Amino acid sequence: MELDKYFDEIIKNVNEEIEKYIKGEPKELYDASIYLLKAGGKRLRPLITVASSDLFSGDRKRAYKAAAAVEILHNFTLIHDDIMDEDTLRRGMPTVHVKWGIPMAILAGDLLHAKAFEVLSEALEGLDSRRFYMGLSEFSKSVIIIAEGQAMDMEFENRQDVTEEEYLEMIKKKTAQLFSCSAFLGGLVSNAEDKDLELLKQFGLNLGIAFQIIDDILGLTADEKELGKPVYSDIREGKKTILVIKALSLASETERKIIIEGLGSKDQEKIVRAAEVVKSLSLNYAYEVAEEYYQKSMKALSAIGGNDIAGKALKYLAEFTIKRRK
Template identity: 65%
Template sequence: MELQEYFNEIVRNVDMEIQNRLKGDVKGLYEASYHLFTAGGKRLRPLVVVSVANVLGGDINRAYLAATAVEILHNFTLIHDDIMDQDTIRRGVPTVHVKWGVPMAILAGDLLHAKAFEVLSDALKGLENDRIFLGFSEFAKSTEIIAEGQTMDMEFENRNDVTEVEYIKMIEKKTAQLFSCSAFLGALISKANDYFLDKAKILGLKMGTAFQIVDDILGLTAEEKDLGKPVYSDIRESKKTILLIRALNEASESEKKTIMEGLGSKDPEKIRKAAEIVKNLSLDYAYSLAEKLAEEANRIIEEWDSNTSIGGKALKYLVELTVKRRK
């Protein structure tokens, strides 16, 4: 089976499951909950769940359900993130709170949070009790960790002394944790032992951290039509990305002054000038960090599978895509 066909099959099954789950009598609530799913999305986390399960011999139907649970949880976080960041566009369409209002968007996120656990319960049903416990524990803990990461991200907006170590810790929590949980669930439903469960977490964490670093890069380099949201929004919102942290460390006094004038500004020209300096001083460094993480992730995949199974090939491709994507 070709990789594209393999990925399409996963996405079809996950999307069908999501569609079936997000139906109810309160029409507006379910429309708001389903909105971002209709706008596309990469479905990377579901692809990780199913590919890990494939490599480790897991049941495909359980894998589809676990993948669905992860994707629903991910979209719950996106809806609430957009409210907090006051973003108006996501995946090229109006955000949920813009289209339905903040109260409905909060409720839509709450519904998705509950639905994610509901679907996970079906994915784990019939496994040994200790595995069911581990699955729910990791899923719940991931939700807590993501909330911690989002809080750190918001707090960093009011600081100009955020370190690279702090940034990495923040994105491991905010973004990489759900990748880690995805790989873990793929291994868990495959009845993998503790060694493989731990390796799966590390694999997901490396992939997710690289993904967020590249996401931060794309926020400065991608075209708005590809990005699906306004460019330079990280500068406008004074987000402390690895690029900004590196640039502030490397900048001359005059460059630093221009960067600081752009941070949090509403002036498009000041934002653009700040972004250009940040790009010049930090792009190569940020890419090298992402590539190092990708290499570490690939070593784990090669330990599991030397590119002999479709799942192993898929995971290697996903790691490469995480670093080399352009949107």
């Protein structure tokens, strides 16, 4: 209850920042750019940023801006990923390139990418030069790492021999790095000490890994309404999730054939059969690995200490990440 209010207040303010910055001419470009941001989303990353700032009782105005920068950046990557993956649904709505065409969707993503840095500059304004540099450096390096992760994800689609280690490396880059950066930036704008910034990064990184594993699980277990996108799209796109990798390593000859036939297939029956086999072989394992990274994130968090409600909030967000059903 107390936490509900805490989260609502943050989301309201971060949304205000987002709407303040993503506004302008030409209208079509800004419409295409704000569309996904207004289509919902859990705002998990901004909540992590602001709560991480609150741990050190930082300036909320700065924290809201840093959080908005992170969320805007995240939405830029979603818009471009949806073009690359040819996804047509996101958050239960047609994707940006479906509504506006690929050229405008590329441009809307580019605009949000640049806007994220603009809002970051406002979040960091007036910090000492060293911290300003740390913030810009970490943020830009994060985007680079995310792009590298996306390239790995795409490359994996054409390979059947992806290892769990490679998968973990890929999701660290594609997903977990931004969680790490979200927590880091919250601490940075609150003048947290370097050792606490390091712990915040560890908290975010491990939580982000757990988040992505759960996301991959939900892609096989949730229904379309919960997901806001078609079920089994990972199988259809030939994605090498931890579930697929583990299932392939355990599969009998027959099972292996079914999985391979479903991966990247356009035949819905083959996709469903592959998904069922994958689930039967690796669902429990995937939950175990997610739990392991969740525990690591909790360990980093408990080493930080800091403000009470913010600590509770981060713990709650981490638990939510693991237990969520969408």
